[in-house]
Amino acid sequence: MTTSSILLKTLKGEQTERPPVWFMRQAGRVLPSYMKIKEDYTFWQMMQNPEIAAKVTLLPVEDLGVDAGILFSDILVIPYALGMGLEFNDSGPLFDQPLAFRENPLYGLKPDPAKLNYIYSVIDEIKRTKSPDTPLIGFCGAPLTVLLFMLQGLGRKGEFPEAIKFMYQNKETTRQLIEIVTDLSIVYALGQIDHGVDVFQLFDTHAGLIPFDLYGELFMPSIRRIGDAVRDKGIPFIFFPKGLGTGIAHISPDYCDFLSIDWQTSLETARKLVHPKIGLQGNVDPRLLYASQPEIEKALQPYIEFGMNNQNWIFNLGHGFMPGISFENAKFLADWVKRTDWKR
Numbered sequence: 001m002t003t004s005s006i007l008l009k010t011l012k013g014e015q016t017e018r019p020p021v022w023f024m025r026q027a028g029r030v031l032p033s034y035m036k037i038k039e040d041y042t043f044w045q046m047m048q049n050p051e052i053a054a055k056v057t058l059l060p061v062e063d064l065g066v067d068a069g070i071l072f073s074d075i076l077v078i079p080y081a082l083g084m085g086l087e088f089n090d091s092g093p094l095f096d097q098p099l100a101f102r103e104n105p106l107y108g109l110k111p112d113p114a115k116l117n118y119i120y121s122v123i124d125e126i127k128r129t130k131s132p133d134t135p136l137i138g139f140c141g142a143p144l145t146v147l148l149f150m151l152q153g154l155g156r157k158g159e160f161p162e163a164i165k166f167m168y169q170n171k172e173t174t175r176q177l178i179e180i181v182t183d184l185s186i187v188y189a190l191g192q193i194d195h196g197v198d199v200f201q202l203f204d205t206h207a208g209l210i211p212f213d214l215y216g217e218l219f220m221p222s223i224r225r226i227g228d229a230v231r232d233k234g235i236p237f238i239f240f241p242k243g244l245g246t247g248i249a250h251i252s253p254d255y256c257d258f259l260s261i262d263w264q265t266s267l268e269t270a271r272k273l274v275h276p277k278i279g280l281q282g283n284v285d286p287r288l289l290y291a292s293q294p295e296i297e298k299a300l301q302p303y304i305e306f307g308m309n310n311q312n313w314i315f316n317l318g319h320g321f322m323p324g325i326s327f328e329n330a331k332f333l334a335d336w337v338k339r340t341d342w343k344r
Contacts (some may be wrong), residue, residue, distance in 0.1 A: 005135045006200060007067045010314060011236040011257065013278070017309050017344055020067040021337040022137070023330070024203075024240075025071045025320025026060035030330045033059050044088045047073055048118050054125035063327075064334045068135045068199070069126065071192070075117055075141025077202060078184055081115040083108055098153035100166040105151075105173060111184045116191060123195040130277045138197030140188055142204035143222045144215070144239070150177070160209060167210070167218070176219065182222040186229045193233045200230045201238040201260070205319070208243020216250065227255055238281060242319060249273040250332050259330045263318025267306050279312035286317045289329040296329065300336060308343040 003009060003041045007020035027051055028034055034056060036166075037046065042267030046052050055070040076093050099105035124134055151163035167174045189200055202223065207215060223239060230237045240260035241248070251259055253275050261282035263271045288299055305314060315337050321330065 001134075004133050005067065005198075007135050011199065011314065013279075013312060015344070017339065018340065018342045019313050021315040021334055022066040022068045022070065023060070023064070023317050023321060023334075024070075026055050026066055026070065026330075028321060029323065030325055030327055031059050031063050032243070032327055033063055035112070040244055041120065042088065043074075047077075047122075050118070050121045050125040051081075053122040053204045054129055056124055057122070057126050058130055058134070058210065064331055065338065066334055067112075068137050069130065070137040070201070071119070071123065071126070071139060071197065073139070074121070075139075075205075076149055076194050077116060077119065078140065078146050078181060078188065079183060080149075081246065083096070083110045083113055084150065087307065093149065094153045095153045098149075098151055099177070099178075100151040100162050104337040105170075106176060106180075107164075109177075109180055111180070112188075113184065113187050113191070116188055119188075120191055120195045123192060123197060127196045128185075135197045135198040135240075136196065137201055138189070138192035139201045139203060140185050140192075140226075140288060142202050142207070142226075142239075143178045144210070144219045145204050145206045146185075147174075148206055148209070153303075160206065162307070166208060167214075171218075172174050174251040178218060178222055182225055185222075185226055188232065189226060189230050193230065193235050197235070199238065201240060202226055202256075204241045204244075206243070207241035208248075212244065212247035212250070214246065215244070217225070219235055220250075220255075222262065224255055231257070237315075240281075246273065251275070251278065253277040258314065260316065261318065267303070267310075267313070271306075271310065279314070280310070281316050283316070283318040284333070286319055286325065287320045288323045289321070290317060291329075293329065293332050297334065297336065300333075304340060304342065307340075312342070 053072045057069045060066050067075040148160040148163045158261045225236045236257045239256035241264045258279040263285035
């Protein structure tokens with residue numbers, strides 16, 4: 001099937017005049033239109049209302065002019081579907097009792113895929129309302145990041161000390177939890193694909209919190225399983241292991257089609273480390289967008305040479321939009337990508 005989508009063309013290895021652009025956390029508080037909707041709904045209500053969630057998914061396409069929408073949802077829908085009590089408030093997600101503090105962490109985890117059905121209804125509504133030329137990116141959280149929240153909850157979430165302590169002290173139980181999370185994540189990914197997502201991204205926001213040797217031992221097999229399930233359906237698979245550092249050199253084409261690079265590793269370094277058959281995505285430091293537009297444009301200049309020499313690259317951030325970034329600067333960034341001469 002032919003496509004006019006610059007994102008899908010890039011993912012297929014076709015030549016394009018510029019890199020495609022979309023942003024992690026693009027459907028959020030950076031958009032005034034999102035904040036207006038949020039006045040009337042909680043985050044949880046927005047996620048569970050197909051009309052509202054579909055509208056929010058597509059807001060960045062309309063407001064920022066990005067080349068794709070990404071499903072408006074959350075990585076913690078998997079623990080919710082495993083039976084963990086979950087609420088969202090203004091400070092973030094709250095579990096009724098994180099697993100690391102339970103006498104038997106495995107007890108009570110009962111996968112219920114039906115608890116994910118509302119998300120498929122959202123996808124159906126997005127497909128009904130979006131332009132045929134706008135691809136939809138589906139996603140879920142990778143097992144490490146999801147498990148850190150399940151084990152410790154929000155807490156001191158930056159480093160998750162209690163969760164990582166649990167992993168070292170209870171490696172066999174950790175393996176069992178990884179399998180439970182992975183199995184349901186595969187069901188969830190395939191459900192999204194069945195309902196029409198065009199691309200799938202696996203987010204491992206906290207991949208860098210443990211040594212790569214331990215990450216490779218415990219979590220890479222699950223990355224492979226999820227990626228295989230997605231790619232077997234003919235859907236491009238993007239993997240984002242934030243903070244993995246030089247561990248990205250160990251990610252072969254068997255694991256993903258594109259690798260999203262964080263802002264801590266330059267694209268030039270990443271391109272040398274990562275197998276040439278794997279495309280790259282990223283990696284603007286989102287905090288750059290606190291600067292003035294002339295400073296932003298100056299800092300972006302090195303990307304032009306990279307984009308000229310690398311067709312298999314998607315322009316994105318090295319992580320999501322941060323609180324307090326202005327809509328004007330986000331729009332400036334998207335516009336810059338589209339008006340720049342990439343010398344291709």
